[in-house]
Amino acid sequence: MDSAxxxxxxxxxxxxxxGEKQGFLKTPSSSFHQQSINGGDEILRYQPPIDLWRKFxxxxxxxxxxxxxxxxxxPQDFARVLSPVYVAHFSQYKLMRxxxxxxxDIGFQxxxxxxxxxxxxxxxxxxxxxxYECTSVNATKNGITVTACSTSNGKHVTKCFQCxxxxxxxxxxxxxxxxxxxxxxxxxxxxxxxxxxxxxxxDLKQGEFVVQVPFYPxxxxxKDFSSEMCEKLIVNLVGxxxxxxxxxxxxxxxxxxEVAEVFLAGNSRDVHNLAWKLASVLKGIAPPSIISTxxxxxxxxxxxxxxxxxxxxxxxxxxxxxxxxxxxSSIHRTINDTFGSILPTDLQKAMLNGIFSIxxxxxxx
Numbered sequence: 001m002d003s004a005x006x007x008x009x010x011x012x013x014x015x016x017x018x019g020e021k022q023g024f025l026k027t028p029s030s031s032f033h034q035q036s037i038n039g040g041d042e043i044l045r046y047q048p049p050i051d052l053w054r055k056f057x058x059x060x061x062x063x064x065x066x067x068x069x070x071x072x073x074x075p076q077d078f079a080r081v082l083s084p085v086y087v088a089h090f091s092q093y094k095l096m097r098x099x100x101x102x103x104x105d106i107g108f109q110x111x112x113x114x115x116x117x118x119x120x121x122x123x124x125x126x127x128x129x130x131x132y133e134c135t136s137v138n139a140t141k142n143g144i145t146v147t148a149c150s151t152s153n154g155k156h157v158t159k160c161f162q163c164x165x166x167x168x169x170x171x172x173x174x175x176x177x178x179x180x181x182x183x184x185x186x187x188x189x190x191x192x193x194x195x196x197x198x199x200x201x202x203d204l205k206q207g208e209f210v211v212q213v214p215f216y217p218x219x220x221x222x223k224d225f226s227s228e229m230c231e232k233l234i235v236n237l238v239g240x241x242x243x244x245x246x247x248x249x250x251x252x253x254x255x256x257x258e259v260a261e262v263f264l265a266g267n268s269r270d271v272h273n274l275a276w277k278l279a280s281v282l283k284g285i286a287p288p289s290i291i292s293t294x295x296x297x298x299x300x301x302x303x304x305x306x307x308x309x310x311x312x313x314x315x316x317x318x319x320x321x322x323x324x325x326x327x328x329s330s331i332h333r334t335i336n337d338t339f340g341s342i343l344p345t346d347l348q349k350a351m352l353n354g355i356f357s358i359x360x361x362x363x364x365x
Contacts, residue, residue, distance in 0.1 A: 005271045012279030019129040043090045053089045058317045061239030068317040091202045137179045197237045216332045219349045225250050
């Protein structure tokens with residue numbers, strides 16, 4: 001979830017509990033690109049130089065010739081005209097630790113399964129529930145009953161508590177949204193970026209990278225991508241052997257371009273918008289109807305932001321090289337629609353691998 005939300009809510013004098021399903025992340029997974037929070041100066045201080053992350057660079061390998069590049073930053077992105085801050089590049093796991101430290105500084109208590117009293121459903125002080133996932137939401141006469149669960153080392157702990165508002169800030173795959181039956185509109189899954197791979201340099205000094213490779217279920221499964229296989233893929237992408245490579249985590253990821261039909265909190269701008277309105281209602285300053293203005297004000301911005309212009313720009317060079325991702329996606333869809341119920345999965349996988357091999361041959365040296 002977005003840990004900037006509880007910081008803003010508590011500043012308005014609203015007691016809250018913040019749940020983070022993943023606990024402390026240990027590896028880079030995505031980047032933070034807006035630093036309009038406390039700690040923004042620290043983000044700017046530790047982020048890589050802009051010239052190291054502003055471009056998509058296309059090459060046969062990291063040690064091979066450059067085939068083209070696309071700059072996904074514009075001059076207005078740094079002008080500070082529409083906003084007093086500009087975009088930044090900061091790994092999510094580092095951002096989360098920074099935000100949680102800020103929450104501790106303003107009085108939040110960290111709760112793990114070993115510190116939780118599952119029979120106590122009263123919120124006596126601001127708290128952070130690390131490793132807890134929302135599992136049920138029920139409306140009552142007095143508000144909302146929320147259940148959160150954690151399973152660690154074979155121990156299952158359940159926490160139930162009453163609240164006036166529940167805010168879902170857990171992304172496109174939001175558990176809160178699904179529990180409430182809220183739908184999504186837009187492009188559910190964007191196409192795979194490339195038929196080969198993408199290397200994202202999160203921190204060159206610490207040697208942190210994220211590698212994205214095409215993933216086509218059901219022919220491919222997460223278990224197919226073992227650490228050993230991923231290390232071989234990385235070596236191929238780099239173009240030479242590496243002595244100190246370590247694949248720390250492997251998991252599926254899909255780019256979405258969707259907006260919730262009933263809006264949930266998104267970035268830090270949304271956080272500011274929603275926090276003061278919730279506080280105004282809880283303190284009796286404003287009627288509950290003011291909450292609905294949040295969606296009115298933010299939804300159009302969200303729709304604009306999901307236009308994935310960067311994605312479209314990034315596809316220009318691959319398409320010109322004969323690696324149009326729409327073709328790969330069409331082939332995958334054809335295999336599913338025509339052979340999915342006929343051919344064995346292993347044969348379908350072999351067909352996909354053959355197609356990818358042809359794509360790689362186009363750029364081989």
